[in-house]
Amino acid sequence: MRRRLATFLHRHARVRLSLLLSAPLAWLGLAYLGALAALLVTAFWSTDTFTGNLIRTFTWANFEDLVTGEVYRTIALRSLGVAAAVTLIDLVVAFPMAFAMAKLASPRAQRWLVIAVLTPLWASYLVKAYAWRVLLSADGLLGWGYGLGATILTLSYLWLPYMILPIYAGLERLPNSLLDAAGDLGARGWRTFRTVVWPLAFPAVVAGSIFTFSLSLGDYITVKIVGGRSQLIGNVVYDNIGAANNLPFAAAVATVPVLIMLVYLAAVRRTGALENL
Amino acid sequence: MNLSRTARAVLWGALAAGLAVIYVPLAVVVLNSFNADRTFGWPPPGFTLDWWAAAWRSTGMREALWTSVQAASGATLIALLLGTMAAFAVQRYSFFGRDTVSLLIVLPIALPGIVTGIALSNTFHTVLGIPLGLFTVIVGHATFCVVTVYNNVLARLRRLGVSIEEASADLGADTFTTFRLVTFPMMRSALLAGGLLAFALSFDEIIVTTFTAGAGVRTLPIWIFENLFRPNQAPVVNVVAAALIVLSVIPIWLAQRITGEASRY
Structure with missing residues (x-):
């Protein structure tokens, strides 16, 4: 058999x-x-305001509320701003680190540096956000307090390795001979960076930004831990499911980050970033 | 490379500073778990082991830990099965829509966790009528864990090729025997690495868990989050956080030994 x-x-x-x-x-x-x-x-249904039950008939109402509501527009723009700021900060911090790892460190040191960057990825997300709560609390080491700035700082910290690793991989593939050639032709450091390194590393940078952007856009936990009273898209979704018991509206709000990500992915597809993920 | 001394110094400095920023917050958590001051005043007035003892006695924490272990084990088992099957299908066969399968497997971690979370909870709750509990947590976690196993097995299969399996068949072994004696042993370390990553991913997850866990189910991240804002629980939460940081070195070390290379997925 x-x-x-x-x-x-x-x-x-x-x-x-x-x-x-x-x-x-x-x-x-x-x-x-x-x-x-x-x-x-x-997302196209609604809830009965008295009983809280789902009404399963088609309506654009949720999306109309979403587009016309001043609050939601502010929160959506704020979330976009936070995601963009986190991506920019991570890029500025990660690029020199990745460059030093890929082009200055010896092969043996490279291996250890990659492990050093990877290890914190394994430490719990919650624990890292919590670490910043402790650092930023009024009597903590930094004592800067909570708010939108603290959220951006903490998110940048959380997603930094996701930006370092793709850029490092991209720069490692970049042949040293190109940099030497640029130098031989008379280009100084800055010019070599602008005309050789940056254009060739760009797809890797975009790949890293997909992570930092997407992860920041969907977050609502970090905001709760260090954000004080600030709200992002994730919080609106969460509150509408929990306290407000309005699943259809939560679903409509949840389409916003998905749409933004789809637009972002479509926009960066031509840079070849998706092959660098 | 012809970088000026200043440029080199600046780049090395940036790397050192970046690594310091990555590790200082973690070090502070570990240090604070011995901080004698209940509210983690800085600098610490003295050091104590009391919080570690208190954390060990906390039944809520221990129950949550056990729930997390169960959830992560269940999710890892399912991910191992589905990830391996999908990797074999994609790597060994060509068929219409093969690229779509890869995309489908990456989708659950590419979309924001909150979207996956409410989509699944909505389906369990209103469409299927399954009560939320440990089972639904495992299903939710397995969904985004498949990708870790899939990527590891896929990379291994790509490297292996089919010639050894064909040799086995030529020597008279049937499909099952070849899998048991040839294919599986060669894939074992890839499965271990993928499974380890899946376990870690599930163990740490909070967003999908929040939406798929019933009222009585509390995983460790959920327990931490619930107790984060209770001032008198702070020292115990901090100990759990410190323990998790120290423990996170183990999978890294194991993964290094298994694969000889560091990979996240």
């Missing part, structure tokens, strides 16, 4: 393939995509 099954499988590659694909596709293709689709459908 076993033998016959084995022979059958050996002869029918398509059957093997279907069996291999069955469970992953059922889980991710059917269940997960189905869940996302159901969420999108829910």
Whole structure:
């Protein structure tokens, strides 16, 4: 029996393939995509204000509220601003670090430096945000207090390794001979950077920015820990599910970061950044 | 390379400063777990082991730890199974929509966690009518853990090629025997590395967990988050955080030994 099954499988590659694909596709293709689709459908429903029950009829009301509501526009813009600021800070901090790792350190030191950058990724996300809560608290080491600035600082800290690693990988692939050639042709450090290093490292930079941007855009935990009373898109989604019990509106709000990410991905696709992820 | 001495010094300085910024906050947490001052006043007035003892006695923490271990184990098992199957399908066969499968597997970590979280909780709750609990947490975690196993196994299969398996078949081994004696042993370390990453990813996750866990289910991150804002629990929370930082070195060390290279996914 076993033998016959084995022979059958050996002869029918398509059957093997279907069996291999069955469970992953059922889980991710059917269940997960189905869940996302159901969420999108829910965004066009509404809730009964008295009973709190779902009303399953099509309406644009949630999106109208979203677009016309002054509060939501402010929060969406603020979230975008935070994500952009975090990405910019991480870029400025990560690029020289990655450059020193890739071009100045010896191969043996490189290996250890990569581990040094990777290790904090394993330390719990919550623990790191908490570490900043302690540092920034009024009687802590820094004592700067909480708020939007503290949120940007903490998020930059959390996602910094995600920016360093792609840039490091990109710069490592960049041949040293190009830099030497630029020098031989008379270019000083800054000019070599502007005309040789930066254009060639750009796809890697964009790859890193996808992480920092997307991760900042969806966050609501860090804001709660160090943000004081500031609110981002994530908080609006969270509050509408919990306290307000308005799932359709939460679903509508949740489409905002997804849309922004899709636009962002489409915009950077031509830089070749997606192959650098 | 022809960098000026100043430029070199500035770059090395930036690297050193960056690494310091990465590690100082973590060091402060570990140090604070011995801080005699209840509110972590700085500099510490003295050092004590009391908080470590208190954390060990905390039943809430221990229950949460156990829940986290269960959730991460379940999610890792499912991720190992689904990730390996998908990696074999994508690497060993060519078929219509192969690129889409890769995209599908990356999607759960590419989208913001809150989107995955509410999409799943909505499906469990309103569509399927499954009560939220440990089971739904495992399903949620497995969804975004598949990618870690998938990437590791895929990279391994790409390197292995099929010639050894063909040799096994030529020598008379059937499909199952070849898998058991040839393919599986060669993939074992990739599975271990992928599984380790999946476990760590699940163990640390809070956003998807928040939405898929029922009222009674408390994983360690949820427990930490709940106690974060209670001043009299602060020392115990800090000890748990310090312990997690120290423990996070273990998977790094293991992954290094297994793969000889550092990779996140």
